[in-house]
Amino acid sequence: MKNDKITLEIKNYILRNRLIEKGDCVLMGISGGPDSVFLLEVLNGFRESMDFRLFAVHVHHGIRGEEADRDEKFSQELCGERDIPFKAVHVDAPEYAKEKGLSLEEAARILRYEVFETERKGLEERLGSEAPNCRIAVAHHMDDQAETVLHNLVRGSGIKGLSGMEAKRGFIIRPLLSVKRETILRKLQDEGIHYVIDSTNLETQYTRNRIRSSVLPELKKINTEAASHIAKTADILREADDFFRKLASDYVDRFLKTTSDSGDGAREISIPVEELKSYPELVRQYVMMELVRHVGTPLKDWSTVHFRDMDKLIHGKGNAHLDLPYRMSADYRKKHLILKINQEILSIKRRKNNG
Template sequence: MHLEFQQYIEKEKLFSPTDKIILAVSGGVDSMVMMELFRQLNLDFVVAHCNFRLRGHESDADEIFMRDYCGENAIELFVNHFDTLEYAKLEGISIEMAARELRYNWFNELIESLQYDLLATAHHQDDLVETMLINLSRGTGIRGLSGIQPKTGKIIRPLLFANRIQIMNFASSAQISFREDSSNEELVYQRNLIRHKIIPLFEEINPAFRKNLNRTASILRETESIYQQKIEEEIDRIIVDNNDSYKISIDLLSESKSKNTVLFELLHPKGFNNDQVREIIQSLDGEAGKTFFSKTHRLVKDRKFLLLTRIEETSANRFYIEEDCLSIENPISLSFEHFEKKLDFRFSTSRQIAEFDADLLKFPLIIKKWDQGEYFQPLGMEGFKKISDFFVDEKISIPQKENTWILYSGSKVVWIIGKRMDNRFKITENTQKVFRIIYNQ
């Protein structure tokens, strides 16, 4: 395996012998094998270990194992602790996604602070198969179907030449210590469900399923390079690049036989999704002025061009309100009151004042700008409505949209500040405590 490892690095041009590399090591068999192979080649590396605090004593035992192993072998180790459950709750995302975001954010910080060249992860062929199936289930383009790439930016994956059986056999023959992760057997995680249930069903149909899918991924990677070259030619043909903005010719885009694909490849890196791209295509023959948003960009349909511009970074900021906070001045001026609901309580009719059932709120509350595709339940309605549709119905202009702040409890909208409250947090006859917010506009 040592020789195959070296040959794969050379074949894929993953790094040079002088590169300094951070290894992401969990303590599991895959990453421990990767670290051992780096040691055998006498490469310049340090180790980064994440404690996500998801498995109690097991997570702490993994950290202790890594500290002992690296200490005994004179390997420099960096450890970070994460409150993964809290982060997932605040961001309104899955635990898997939260762990991914947390670790890669930290890895990027480490690369920059240590001035290292690359980060190596221990993904292998079985991970590639699982990723292809996950992407297929979500709906993806050719890039997603080609699975995990050997190198993406500063991230390298030097074990993609090997499968799990080869890795286990090498660990056994080289007597490599490692930790078992009990969560790998839990079917609640999407990847584990695919690993333990779906792939075995495919292997009943064809025992060579994993091998064939890896071969397909290799073919698709070559196909993608050809595809990408053609896409770039089409993009160059239809856009006029003005620094941080684009003018996309509607006439030239409409002439393209692959306009949906070309526009998706152009806009997806800017945060737009498939549904938005379809809406934009449908708007090409419509009136000027229709606007579409991603988290980072705004696209306006003009008479002859689609105008794509970056949204100011300040609009992506988020601000937290603790339960004992009395007022804030940034990003907007708000005052807060807590009090018991009395029999003579009367709702305020002012749009500048919002009153909620305090027991339904989860602190800290969050204030940030709205995201495209978000829904809320307007006060007095049983159904949900897109925030973007609410803005249209209220005839709110583009500058007003960009200056509108939203209050959230976890991932749920509480109040489109100064405009409409959410029905899920309203005061009822059962309410005992009231949380009042005054918008000092």
């Protein structure tokens, strides 16, 4: 791929955000679609000047039959022509979706990232000191960012969800977040670079596809820079999220009273809430999220409803109890919020009997 203003901007974005550094190993997901093909071409053009090692992995999800086989073959040949080590991994997304009660789209995403992480660890072990840092590069771009924000907006997400995807999170890097989809397609067309199309991306029963094919194009009719403006707003909200998390962390560090095991073997922490009740609701919510992190419970299955219920708890008369996700419970006693991970969830009847 020719070096021009677009590739220079991407390189500067990578360097500015320290996505790839000298000596790194970069494992990128290649589907054969335009976004991943563009990323492959870009990274292939950078690997010598930036001094990193590039590998590619293709995940065959066990759906779309011959079309998926075509994608794998195309991806393998593309990497072979560019002397990029390639591996294809087959998973059964339909079976996993059925087993876990997930949508096919979500099941495929989970399995895909599990493959990425497994292969990343394998490369790290194999390369050792030759490439001490191995990262996973995915091809999300600016329009994907806008779609993510819109998707989270209609689902009722808070600031965290509206801040979209990060350029770097853990081992995952997204070098194309500053690039528009139309720029990618135009660049591929101008240079005669071929790619394949996943037919499921055109099916509108998937929420993201509906946003991509219907909602975002309508917003672009209102303002051609809609995707860019949404992505910039996500950046601002990410800064706000970082600020409120720091504020909440400081509060918890100041006031956390106990971290101990209660008599029944459950982990328990306690914090006074009189000062907290004078803060805005948003800040109280962030403090409660920070408390959940301190207990060691993942926030994945928590929603705004859970934190609002906890907020109602501390504004009540006291001596009240609330059951929460992951066997957690919250109690409000003597002007303190007490969070505990229980060995099992106590029913209302048992709580009364034990009281």
